Amino acid sequence: MSSLYGKKIRISIFGQSHSPAIGVSIDGLPAGIRIDIAELRAFLRRRAPGQSDLATARAENDMPEILSGLAREITCGAPLAMIIRNTDVRAADYAEMRDTPRPSHADFAAHIKFGGHQDAAGGGHFSGRLTAPLCAAGGICLQILRSLGVSIGAHILQIGGAWDDPFDPVGVSVMDFETIRNNPLPTLRREAGEAMRLRITDARDKGDSVGGIIECAAIGLPAGLGDPIFDGIENRIAAIIFGIPAIKGIEFGSGFAGAALRGSENNDGFYMDGENVRTRTNNHGGILGGITSGMPVLFRAAYKPTPSIGIRQESVSLARAENTYIQVQGRHDPCIVPRAVPCVEAAAAIALYDAWLDR
Amino acid sequence: MSSLYGKKIRISIFGQSHSPAIGVSIDGLPAGIRIDIAELRAFLRRRAPGQSDLATARAENDMPEILSGLAREITCGAPLAMIIRNTDVRAADYAEMRDTPRPSHADFAAHIKFGGHQDAAGGGHFSGRLTAPLCAAGGICLQILRSLGVSIGAHILQIGGAWDDPFDPVGVSVMDFETIRNNPLPTLRREAGEAMRLRITDARDKGDSVGGIIECAAIGLPAGLGDPIFDGIENRIAAIIFGIPAIKGIEFGSGFAGAALRGSENNDGFYMDGENVRTRTNNHGGILGGITSGMPVLFRAAYKPTPSIGIRQESVSLARAENTYIQVQGRHDPCIVPRAVPCVEAAAAIALYDAWLDR
């Protein structure tokens, strides 16, 4: 078992990079919710490739067809299934890729796990392309959450060593999310995006790649979501976020930096804001004991640099059990982080809406 | 639902800080495995308080009684349940704590979630004391994993800004784990432990606390454990690690630092080591596409500083809805990180043994 997530809603993702289609089934959506298809498509375009000169030029039309779960654009209580056709289905065997695993890709681990039967073409089920159905499911959860007063936004905090400003942990707002979406790269400061662009193009020109950090905020959540110990909001978000390829770290609130602070520095004092209890600071990232505090939920996810690079690297021939080299051919994203921003929002939305339903 | 973890084995943790007992049931352990009770007790003593001058002096005998699951010290296929009596059961109402939430504790979130019915005494189900049954379950998994050739060890990487050496990502060995266990504080370098001790005592003397980072390694795992997307090893470990109170971040391999590297720097080239495929470096932390690569699994967890401090902090009276102050009385660990090292090992063992069984 592998590609399911959730407790009250169950997201079941299927497909390979070059199978006839990829898709997702969402089981457990409440009935009676209007889904705005146009808005869903707009959200998915933020992830789609070919948006800029920075991303792969592979021609994709990642717009999903909704197969079930709606009656006149309103959820009917049945599972909502969507598929996206792969227009680029290949008969080729990818024999070489099967034999010579790409460093830091899933190729080798998949080869061992599936006994050589994995669908090696384009990364198969491990392809970043599988984030398209994740975004489709998350896009629906984002719509529903917004109708409940919850907004989720993310931005690039760092690419290749160039940094954006972080969110204001207590004051992050919907206006920040709009600013991000209006910038050429999803950053708070436009100039930060420009600096990142230079890092990306520089890496690309050298056949290399860069990673980065995405910061995500959810605002408007009530206090009291999440459960103790293993079903806390941190556990739930982490369990889905690591489902996005290339993510190797996550931290909430002050996270790793907070680990070097003293309690008197890191603790977030409470105060009354009218009738609401709030905290002066938000080093806890909106989560106490696994449960939302009513402050913004804040986390950061670390992306490793795209492993596909045009530079010669050491590898092995699995069939001959001997050392060799590999130089990955063709088009590759020198940096997936810009396109990954909506993926992080989508994953957070799924986790938080599931926690909402699981109260 | 909250306090269950696992797919093939199911860990169900119960208890509150001052309920008659705390405990754990482990469902799904294979039959026929000899459990070494003495070794389990030795493992649990590494977590127990009162080991040094750094930890709380609360008198606890955290040795579990095994209620079921064994027949003549061998697992019999039935759930293995263990309980630890709370000798310090209090009738008092903790009325003040219930009214004035401690900053950065679970008090406030639990109050909202459970409508004021939470067991506030000593943190209730959110208490760090609940890591005792987690360690009991993990101690059993550690024994079983070792019989399968897998060893897990952790050390303090940082406390209060004082750093130990990191593990050698490709060469970490059982000898390192022995070194750590023979040092006064669980560090690779004895002097690092001394520096950490000074940070802890300095904080304690000021009524303050410090956090830290624990690094954990699992060696001897075969390639091929874990599943794609949502059931990867990262997802599985993160989902249990965030069940340990006070952890606010986790990263695998090069993690957040790797996010600033280029692909050519972060990628781990393959080579043949005799008949085995290995990688020259281990920035991937032993996990590719969510699946073990056969290299050491490596991760780091960030602990926030203990929120219970003897310094006056801002808080609110929930009943009167007005601002107030709180100064936490009594004994508190100025730093839980040293005692948390076996907790991280235990959690990793549960996740990895579950993944082993779930092949």
Next chain:
Amino acid sequence: MSSLYGKKIRISIFGQSHSPAIGVSIDGLPAGIRIDIAELRAFLRRRAPGQSDLATARAENDMPEILSGLAREITCGAPLAMIIRNTDVRAADYAEMRDTPRPSHADFAAHIKFGGHQDAAGGGHFSGRLTAPLCAAGGICLQILRSLGVSIGAHILQIGGAWDDPFDPVGVSVMDFETIRNNPLPTLRREAGEAMRLRITDARDKGDSVGGIIECAAIGLPAGLGDPIFDGIENRIAAIIFGIPAIKGIEFGSGFAGAALRGSENNDGFYMDGENVRTRTNNHGGILGGITSGMPVLFRAAYKPTPSIGIRQESVSLARAENTYIQVQGRHDPCIVPRAVPCVEAAAAIALYDAWLDR
């Protein structure tokens, strides 16, 4: 994995017939519910042995100790764990039973499954004694359901060919449940109980045993509980009911008899009863499409005759792989059906309360 049930609440049962204790953890109970311990004990006494001349005389005090989950007798949101000590813990190896499986007991299947490591004493984890923690968990769910206006009652419909009257499918009421509890055997008609008693004592006198059928009703449930396809109320009840040893069949509403009817006979026409939609008849057993209709939920469970009999039967020596005979010694219930009535109520209560929470 084996001994867990539920979606919103998770029942985790542990223990063996002769382990130090048996018990149950209930994860996911809402906070703020007062548990009446005296009432729970009264419910459990209905299952306890030694109540009459019909049941085994094994001295048991099946009253549970509550270890966690309550604060001042009110649920606090943490898992509620209970244990019952086995006063009759045996060191003996039950070597003979391990070698010569009792016909129609779990002995042989457990031997194969657990590779000879099963706890053979008294049936181990397969013992009917494990219905004590099931009843403890169910007794709590019964209390909560009653506060929500839902009552559950069961009676013996048949033992050894002697029949009680069935429930009135549309008119079954709390008064029926009281009648049942006031009769010496749990039947609607006192004389039916007398006839059953004769069948039981006759079987007992011959060293033999009898089975029977229990009918259960749940009244006061709102329409709309349960989910389509695999999470229907029938699926949920069946999935827990077959967790009670010796049950080999279940039917809802008209069940197997309905399979011989025509649609015009079996269909239940709707009509308005004031503002409520009701059905004239209740062949659907209160469940349509897996979802409650608001009519009484009705099902019957078939118990096989107790397999432990004092008559010589064919068996095999597993060690010597040769035919032999077995004659089960000691005290045995000639019929477990009377004591099983509260078990069926308990199981139904767990399933229905879980479905209630899982709306």
Next chain:
Amino acid sequence: MSSLYGKKIRISIFGQSHSPAIGVSIDGLPAGIRIDIAELRAFLRRRAPGQSDLATARAENDMPEILSGLAREITCGAPLAMIIRNTDVRAADYAEMRDTPRPSHADFAAHIKFGGHQDAAGGGHFSGRLTAPLCAAGGICLQILRSLGVSIGAHILQIGGAWDDPFDPVGVSVMDFETIRNNPLPTLRREAGEAMRLRITDARDKGDSVGGIIECAAIGLPAGLGDPIFDGIENRIAAIIFGIPAIKGIEFGSGFAGAALRGSENNDGFYMDGENVRTRTNNHGGILGGITSGMPVLFRAAYKPTPSIGIRQESVSLARAENTYIQVQGRHDPCIVPRAVPCVEAAAAIALYDAWLDR
């Protein structure tokens, strides 16, 4: 949550009777298994309508398109997803059906559960049409089980009071399954099928319908599959079988009849058959303590008569809250039992293969 089943494999069914498509995702299939598409289509034809004069004439092409999970017709370890297009997608609102629930259909319960937002057309997600993806998933499990030496077959035991011979509980064989498939109706005795046909046509001619009983056997299973208490083979099979619309009862082995026997009659003595332990009789239906004994697994499922009949019945107008009548128009199966035989085989195959993987 609703339409998921399984532990090691996870079946996620989606679709409505008149949504663009219906389908299924199977997560957790091992890699490296060749799927015979032609054989799968042949299996699905056994369920498809329009096979005989007894079934609805609705023109359907229920052959699935495989979207993912295969690489060159071999499972690749990724979820296997299949869809079946609904050629008969209707824009109509089924407004009348939405207002006047059909007796003994899911209409009313779905209306309450989904607040009037259910997809009422053709029964929506509750339609018997959803057994097509169930059969597609089960057809794949049947193929895999056969390669493991396990065969599953079912026949009509009773329709409208006409009975076939039951399986020989100890001697049922693959030849029986072939006999069944070669008869015009799936029965062991051809003449039994003829008698059933008369009952069906007689009911049809009166605008009425009939139910029936299907008996299913699985042979070749090793001893030791299944788990104690809640994950026994009975629990697992029942939990999926009640996912088939119209099933209202299930019994294993001697089932309800066995409840009237004595232990000495119902117990199945063991004997050595060469090196294998077998039982003389098979009243336990191949399952002891929830675990397979190595004898044939045997169960019977009771189908209620099809609720859609052409006879006027009592119902209510939900909008006007008043009594009315309904006479269901159009074509209807007077009996779904013949077409349901492969559905029962498919459901049993999914449950048993899942239990096999979950050893």
